[in-house]
Amino acid sequence: MTGATASGGVVPLWRLPDFRRYWVAREVSIAGTLVTAVALPVLVYRLTGSPSLTALIAVVEGLPYLMFGLVSGALSDRLDRRQVMVLADLVAAVVIASVPLAHWFSTLTATHALLAGFLAQAAFVFFDGAAFGALPAIVGRERIGEANAAIWGVGSFLDLGVPMLAGVLLAVVDPAVL
Numbered sequence: 235m236t237g238a239t240a241s242g243g244v245v246p247l248w249r250l251p252d253f254r255r256y257w258v259a260r261e262v263s264i265a266g267t268l269v270t271a272v273a274l275p276v277l278v279y280r281l282t283g284s285p286s287l288t289a290l291i292a293v294v295e296g297l298p299y300l301m302f303g304l305v306s307g308a309l310s311d312r313l314d315r316r317q318v319m320v321l322a323d324l325v326a327a328v329v330i331a332s333v334p335l336a337h338w339f340s341t342l343t344a345t346h347a348l349l350a351g352f353l354a355q356a357a358f359v360f361f362d363g364a365a366f367g368a369l370p371a372i373v374g375r376e377r378i379g380e381a382n383a384a385i386w387g388v389g390s391f392l393d394l395g396v397p398m399l400a401g402v403l404l405a406v407v408d409p410a411v412l
Contacts, residue, residue: 306363336412
């Protein structure tokens, strides 16, 4: 459904339910990924006091892009993209939820945090691979520019604002909970 009406007019993207769901899912996923990217290094440092392990979290979170980036897009082309996106977000949610749970039970370790960082980013790589292929199917090729402007406009704001907000929250909230 590309948004053309019977009279030949074009429906605004925001009035397309599939686009709205896609847009919200993508922005929420990106916001969560950004909070995790800020909180996990702080968490690892608080758990270990080790600058080396703190730096390792950046490596661990970057590895999924190298390992699965190409595979995620190809796999998403063969599967139902919506299901891949939902499953990827559910996996990321469970993995990230394990961090505060382990913290509350006093079993959280740096290894757990590093593994959670890797798995959450791996899930996001698959979400992203499916999301990039889903957009043309949702809005049509002729509206890709308009759709990308809507997505990346808010995405750019999130890229700037969410890490700052996460940093402020880390002053009052334990990174394991954030």
